[in-house]
Amino acid sequence: MPTKLNRRDFIRLCAGSAAAISMSGFLAPFMAEAVAAGAPPVIWIQGASCTGCSISILNTVHPDIEKVLLEVISMCYHPNIMAAAGDLALEEGMFKTAEQYKGKFYLVVEGAIPTGADGLYCTVGEKEDGTPITFVDLIQDLGSKAAAILAFGTCSAYGGIPATPPNPTGCKSVSQVVKNVPIINIPGCPPHPDWMVGTIAHVLLYGIPELDRFGRPVMFFDGIVHDNCPRRQYFDNAIFAKNLSEPGCLLEVGCKGPIAHCDSPTRMWNSVSWCIKAGAPCIACTEPQFPGWPMYERIPEMPIGPGITTTIDQAGVVLGAAAALGIGGHLAGNVATGRIGPKKKQEEGDN
Numbered sequence: 218m219p220t221k222l223n224r225r226d227f228i229r230l231c232a233g234s235a236a237a238i239s240m241s242g243f244l245a246p247f248m249a250e251a252v253a254a255g256a257p258p259v260i261w262i263q264g265a266s267c268t269g270c271s272i273s274i275l276n277t278v279h280p281d282i283e284k285v286l287l288e289v290i291s292m293c294y295h296p297n298i299m300a301a302a303g304d305l306a307l308e309e310g311m312f313k314t315a316e317q318y319k320g321k322f323y324l325v326v327e328g329a330i331p332t333g334a335d336g337l338y339c340t341v342g343e344k345e346d347g348t349p350i351t352f353v354d355l356i357q358d359l360g361s362k363a364a365a366i367l368a369f370g371t372c373s374a375y376g377g378i379p380a381t382p383p384n385p386t387g388c389k390s391v392s393q394v395v396k397n398v399p400i401i402n403i404p405g406c407p408p409h410p411d412w413m414v415g416t417i418a419h420v421l422l423y424g425i426p427e428l429d430r431f432g433r434p435v436m437f438f439d440g441i442v443h444d445n446c447p448r449r450q451y452f453d454n455a456i457f458a459k460n461l462s463e464p465g466c467l468l469e470v471g472c473k474g475p476i477a478h479c480d481s482p483t484r485m486w487n488s489v490s491w492c493i494k495a496g497a498p499c500i501a502c503t504e505p506q507f508p509g510w511p512m513y514e515r516i517p518e519m520p521i522g523p524g525i526t527t528t529i530d531q532a533g534v535v536l537g538a539a540a541a542l543g544i545g546g547h548l549a550g551n552v553a554t555g556r557i558g559p560k561k562k563q564e565e566g567d568n
């Protein structure tokens with residue numbers, strides 16, 4: 218049996234994990250020990266989603282996801298990987314588990330919750346009388362019995378793409394439809410597998426992790442992308458790319474790194490690359506306002522919290538000293554000299 222991993226070392230591992238380290242592989246023996254000792258099961262359900270969050274976690278490596286979800290985590294229900302289907306899956310995998318482990322199991326929610334038309338835009342089965350079980354009813358029922366809900370992906374955490382206006386299906390986030398249950402938000406479009414595996418491991422081994430003001434685990438979402446960006450030197454030297462393929466800071470082609478919280482610059486994806494290293498601007502997919510802004514344009518005003526709007530220069534002041542000085546100083550100077558700023562109509566016509 219592995220030596221017990223104390224919480225401080227666990228946090229250090231999660232926060233410092235780089236591309237070369239397989240977090241799930243490192244955590245596997247400790248999580249298997251927790252499951253063997255009777256750790257509560259996990260139920261995973263999907264609402265209005267593209268299934269990208271499941272695809273992301275399926276790409277976790279060493280051990281492969283089959284082992285992680287079926288042996289390391291006590292996963293009792295997952296619509297994409299479980300062998301059972303239909304009534305058997307719903308009754309045995311979901312409803313009986315929720316009753317047997319009432320107040321103890323953890324509920325993972327992927328996707329937003331459609332509430333329009335009494336929830337009929339998203340149904341998951343039928344009751345004995347033949348009436349549909351809507352996803353909004355299901356999440357309220359299971360959520361009220363869970364020890365906590367893990368909202369995986371920006372859609373379940375904050376509404377995301379399905380809740381973007383005009384939002385004809387009335388999609389909402391988990392926290393808008395379930396009350397009085399602890400909720401952990403693990404946003405991202407999709408979230409990194411480590412963010413999901415690491416958060417599940419934390420709740421099973423130590424309980425709910427420390428969260429920021431948007432309900433995100435601090436161990437993964439404390440840093441600002443801009444602060445650790447390999448293109449930061451370009452920003453500091455006021456060298457801005459005008460097209461996606463060019464070297465330079467990507468601010469002018471839409472990068473939202475100065476307001477985005479995640480550890481992708483150091484953790485990377487697939488042990489290889491991450492958004493900006495691949496040449497794309499950060500689209501701030503982990504923020505509550507995503508995708509409520511033009512993706513490939515620098516916008517002068519950005520919402521930074523419910524009811525709060527700021528200029529990007531002011532955002533730096535809110536977000537921390539390093540970013541503040543960089544953004545405030547460089548942007549102000551470069552906007553003033555016309556080196557960056559909103560594109561003029563003539564320039565747009567040229568492109």
Ligand code: SF4
Nearest residue numbers: 443446466467472474
């Ligand atoms: S604005 Fe974007 S591309 Fe430029 S330094 Fe910041 S995070 Fe990197």
Ligand code: SF4
Nearest residue numbers: 479492499500501502
């Ligand atoms: S770097 Fe930006 S776009 Fe990429 S995962 Fe982080 S927040 Fe999302």
